[in-house]
Amino acid sequence: MSALRPWWLFFCLSVLGHDLRGSQAGSAPSAANTLVWGPGLEASVVLPARFFYIQAADSSGKNLTASPGEKTFEVKIVSPVEQFTRIWIQVLDRRDGSFLVRYRMYATYSELHIHVLLKNEHVAKSPFVLKGPVYHEGCNCPQESGSAWEAHMHCPQSFAQIERDLSFYPSVDPDRNAQEIPQRFGQRQSLCHYTVKDNKIYVRTFGEHVGFRIFMDAILLSLTRKVRLPDVEFFVNLGDWPLEKRKPPEKLHPIFSWCGSNNTRDIVMPTYDLTESVLETMGRVSLDMMSVQANTGPPWPEKNATAFWRGRDSRQERLELVKLSRAHPHIIDAAFTNFFFFKHDESLYGPLVKHVSFFDFFKYKYQINIDGTVAAYRLPYLLAGDSVVLKQDSGYYEHFYKQLRAWEHYIPVRADLGDLLEKIQWARDHDEEAKKIALAGQQFARTHLMGDTIFCYYYILIKEYAKLQVTEPKIRKDMEVVEQPADDLFPCSCHRTNVKDEL
Missing domain, CATH: 2.60.40.10 (Immunoglobulins)
Structure with a gap:
C-alpha cells in the first residue's frame, strides 16, 4: 500500500x-x-x-x-x-x-x-x-519526465491490481502479439491495436463494433498532452467480456479490458464509463464522481428503509430480484426500465417503469448492486453516495474491486441472491453499523476513484507494461494516427524543459 x-x-x-x-x-x-x-x-x-x-x-x-x-x-x-x-x-x-x-x-x-x-x-x-x-x-504540453509527473500528481508507487495482472506476463513480445492476437481474436471480437511512439498515438481496429474506441482514444490523447508516455504497443478489448481464458503454462496473450473475471487473464483498466466521467466532468456528462457527492439525498435517518434497484434485464439474477421485490414490496423496490435480453418474459416481470434520476437512488438507505452482462459499472457512483451498498458476490471485477472489503465498504450478498432478504433485515436491525459501512464505502470512493487517481492508474499501467516489452514497439501496417484535437480558440505555448526519463 x-x-x-x-x-x-x-x-x-x-x-x-x-x-x-x-x-x-x-x-x-x-x-x-x-x-x-x-x-x-x-x-x-x-x-x-x-x-x-x-x-x-x-x-x-x-x-x-x-x-x-x-x-x-x-x-x-x-x-x-x-x-x-x-x-x-x-x-x-x-x-x-x-x-x-x-x-x-x-x-x-x-x-x-x-x-x-x-x-x-x-x-x-x-x-x-x-x-x-x-x-x-486542451493544452498539448507533456511533462517530459514521467517520474516528475507522478510526483506532481502524488501517484501511489504501485497498484496491487496492476501488479497482479502483469504477473502473468514475465515478458511481452510486440512482434509476436502483432501477428498472433489479430489471428486469434480479430475475426470474432472487437479490438484496437495501439502503438505509442514518440508520444504520438497510432491505432488499427479489428472487428465490426469498434465505437467504444473513442474512450480509449480520449484517455490516451489526454495522457499524452500531460506526460510523455514510453514507447509501447498493446491491444484493447472493446467488448464487455474479458477474452484471455487460457491459463499458464499455456501461451497467454496480453489484452487490456475494461472488466476482469476470475476465469480470465485480461489486464484490467478503469471502465469506459468511469474514464468518460473523468474526462467529461463539467462537460457533457452529468453523472461523475464529483456530482454524486453533492446529490446524496436526504440525511440517513430520513432515507427510505427499502432496498432499491433499477436497470435492464441483462442477467437471470435480475429477474429473480424483481420477483423478490414483488413478493416483498415493503423490503425491496426493484423494477426494470428496459427489456432486451428476456423480451419473452416481459409479461412476467413487467411492466416497465420510468427511468429514475440516479441521484434519486439515494432517497433509499440500501442500494443493490447486481451484475449486468459483466460487472455493474454503477458501483463507483453507488459507493460515493451515503447509502449502504448490498453487493452481489461476482466473478467479474473492475480495477478497484480487490481493494474493497466486505462488511467494511459494503454488505456482501450471495451470487444467487439467496440471502438478500436476510442481509437487508440485518441492515435494518443494525442501523448504526449499516450507516458506518455506508460512510466507509463513501470514503473509499472519495479517496480511490477520483480523476487524479484514474490518470495515475492508466499511466502506471502503461509504464509497467512497457517495461515488459522485449522487442521494439512499431507503427504497424494499416495503423492510422490519432490526432490531438485542434484548439484554435485558446492555443497555448509549452514551456516544458526537454528532459526525458531513462526507462
Missing part, C-alpha cells in the same frame, strides 16, 4: 474530526479555522476538471458535520494579468460540513489566484496562488 497523499491526510483528519470533535448542526463556520486543501491548488496537477476541498470548522476549531448552507463559501479564480478568465467554477455542498470545489479551465494562464471567501473574508490561507504557467486540459 502506498503512502497517503498529503491532501488525503488532511482529509482523513477532517473526517476523524467529524467523529471525535464534530460541532452541532447550525454552528457558524469560522474563516480562520476552516480547512482548504487538494490537488486543484497545485499548478502542476493538470486535470480536465481540477478540484479541491473545504472543511468548515467553527470558532473553537471543531469541524462542522452538517451543511452550514449551500452558499456559505464563495470561490473566485482570477489571473493578475488577464482582465477576464474563462473558467467555470462549481462549489458542491457535500452536506457533511465539507465542500468539493471543481473548476474547468478553457485557456492557459501565466498565474492564477484562487479566492475562497466566507462573507467576504478570506478562508484559511486564501488567496491561493498558482504560479504558472497553469495549463488547461
Whole structure:
C-alpha cells in the first residue's frame, strides 16, 4: 500500500474530526479555522476538471458535520494579468460540513489566484496562488519526465491490481502479439491495436463494433498532452467480456479490458464509463464522481428503509430480484426500465417503469448492486453516495474491486441472491453499523476513484507494461494516427524543459 497523499491526510483528519470533535448542526463556520486543501491548488496537477476541498470548522476549531448552507463559501479564480478568465467554477455542498470545489479551465494562464471567501473574508490561507504557467486540459504540453509527473500528481508507487495482472506476463513480445492476437481474436471480437511512439498515438481496429474506441482514444490523447508516455504497443478489448481464458503454462496473450473475471487473464483498466466521467466532468456528462457527492439525498435517518434497484434485464439474477421485490414490496423496490435480453418474459416481470434520476437512488438507505452482462459499472457512483451498498458476490471485477472489503465498504450478498432478504433485515436491525459501512464505502470512493487517481492508474499501467516489452514497439501496417484535437480558440505555448526519463 502506498503512502497517503498529503491532501488525503488532511482529509482523513477532517473526517476523524467529524467523529471525535464534530460541532452541532447550525454552528457558524469560522474563516480562520476552516480547512482548504487538494490537488486543484497545485499548478502542476493538470486535470480536465481540477478540484479541491473545504472543511468548515467553527470558532473553537471543531469541524462542522452538517451543511452550514449551500452558499456559505464563495470561490473566485482570477489571473493578475488577464482582465477576464474563462473558467467555470462549481462549489458542491457535500452536506457533511465539507465542500468539493471543481473548476474547468478553457485557456492557459501565466498565474492564477484562487479566492475562497466566507462573507467576504478570506478562508484559511486564501488567496491561493498558482504560479504558472497553469495549463488547461486542451493544452498539448507533456511533462517530459514521467517520474516528475507522478510526483506532481502524488501517484501511489504501485497498484496491487496492476501488479497482479502483469504477473502473468514475465515478458511481452510486440512482434509476436502483432501477428498472433489479430489471428486469434480479430475475426470474432472487437479490438484496437495501439502503438505509442514518440508520444504520438497510432491505432488499427479489428472487428465490426469498434465505437467504444473513442474512450480509449480520449484517455490516451489526454495522457499524452500531460506526460510523455514510453514507447509501447498493446491491444484493447472493446467488448464487455474479458477474452484471455487460457491459463499458464499455456501461451497467454496480453489484452487490456475494461472488466476482469476470475476465469480470465485480461489486464484490467478503469471502465469506459468511469474514464468518460473523468474526462467529461463539467462537460457533457452529468453523472461523475464529483456530482454524486453533492446529490446524496436526504440525511440517513430520513432515507427510505427499502432496498432499491433499477436497470435492464441483462442477467437471470435480475429477474429473480424483481420477483423478490414483488413478493416483498415493503423490503425491496426493484423494477426494470428496459427489456432486451428476456423480451419473452416481459409479461412476467413487467411492466416497465420510468427511468429514475440516479441521484434519486439515494432517497433509499440500501442500494443493490447486481451484475449486468459483466460487472455493474454503477458501483463507483453507488459507493460515493451515503447509502449502504448490498453487493452481489461476482466473478467479474473492475480495477478497484480487490481493494474493497466486505462488511467494511459494503454488505456482501450471495451470487444467487439467496440471502438478500436476510442481509437487508440485518441492515435494518443494525442501523448504526449499516450507516458506518455506508460512510466507509463513501470514503473509499472519495479517496480511490477520483480523476487524479484514474490518470495515475492508466499511466502506471502503461509504464509497467512497457517495461515488459522485449522487442521494439512499431507503427504497424494499416495503423492510422490519432490526432490531438485542434484548439484554435485558446492555443497555448509549452514551456516544458526537454528532459526525458531513462526507462
